[in-house]
Amino acid sequence: MMAARFLRRSLPVLRQARCYADAPSGSAQMSFTFASPTQVYFKEASVKQVDVPTLTGAFGILPAHVPTLQVLRPGVVTVFNDDGSATKFFVSSGSITVNADSSVQLLAEEAFPLDQLDVARSEVGTEPIGGFGREEKNSSSTLLHHGLQETVEGAPPYTHRRDSSGEGGKLSSSAYTSQTN
């Protein structure tokens, strides 16, 4: 049944035959919304470029980018503002939508500006301390740490599993994208 569903779903992909892109009809400005459930970083702001890490690879989005839907993986999102400055955020997972009218919605499950993160402290979290509760914290810190590691060193892509932990804490391991491998 699962195979049939995949086959059925792959049909639309076959329908979109790849061809040269049409001339961009979207506006020259990108309306960029970047938010996590608890905080809004950009709301319909106009920025020059956004670099995002997705499951299929990292790419940069400029105004009038081809419409697409992607799922994020743990990594760094870089936002290049109109004035040239760049701000970096670490995201755990989420989704990105680029619409035809050049509006971009980047919804991250957890997102923090890089300067709020301390790589050394996240390393400490990965040491096995023992006890059930600690192990959960362990796994979420491992996730974060691997993501950070790749950010810094460019390690191979990390496939994260779907965890439903009951903790509502800051580094909860509820990486929502269910990647079945």
Add this chain to the structure above:
Amino acid sequence: MFARTSALVFLPQCGQVRNMATLKDITIRLKSIKNIQKITKSMKMVAAAKYARAERQLKPARVYGNGAGALYEKAEIKAPEGVANKHLLIGVSSDRGLCGAVHSNVAKAIKAKIANLTGEGKEVMVVNVGDKLRNILQRTHGSYLLLSCKEVGRKPPTFTDASIVATELLNMGYEFDQGAVIYNRFRSVISYKTDEKPIFSIDTVANSENMGIYDDIDADVLRNYQEFALVNTIYFGLKESTTSEQSARMTAMDSASKNASEMIDKLTLTFNRTRQAVITKELIEIISGAAAL
């Protein structure tokens, strides 16, 4: 003549018994209403504090929820008309009462939708988030209940809660084509409105006409994206609902306190009048008794 004197004798006794009894009754009633007023006042203050926090958390949640729905709006995704599709309604409310018409509004909207859809011959199932909704719907629409969630409303909802609801819902295996999250949208401290946000299944989105313009989408990405969007919509509904609920509870407790103080005023007046009447009566008895001697 006998009848007249007996009637005269009868009345004062009846009157005396009534007054004495009512003085104590009034005292008891007054004390209990004062206690209730204390309780409703403190509930109002607690609700006001929770409302302030919920409203603060609502601002980013709104941007987040609207961002999640943007794809459906911009791509104008609709389920194919005329096909007997399966619907899913997610009603978002809470476990706790004393908050006005919050729960009954959502239940009313759900019942109306069920009536509509079954009238058109479509299949409907309902997911409740909140015990109060389950209590209302179970009696008449129990056969439509797919899943029910408890322990909602004690603490402010988090993204994790929404993801747990969505996980259980997807694990139930009900293959719906489209649906809606029904919640109370917060408008202001004194007003909220029952609203709904659409949700679609993966197939509906994939087969929608405007999806062709979206580049480079494969089945896996779309499935992840859709599941994430479902969680986002539920999270948005939860946040709006809690804010509406706390503001409704604040209003309800406020009017309850006001009613209680009105009753206290009236009862105090009655109490004083009754007390004076009893004293006057005793005086008259004493005086007339002394005059008889």
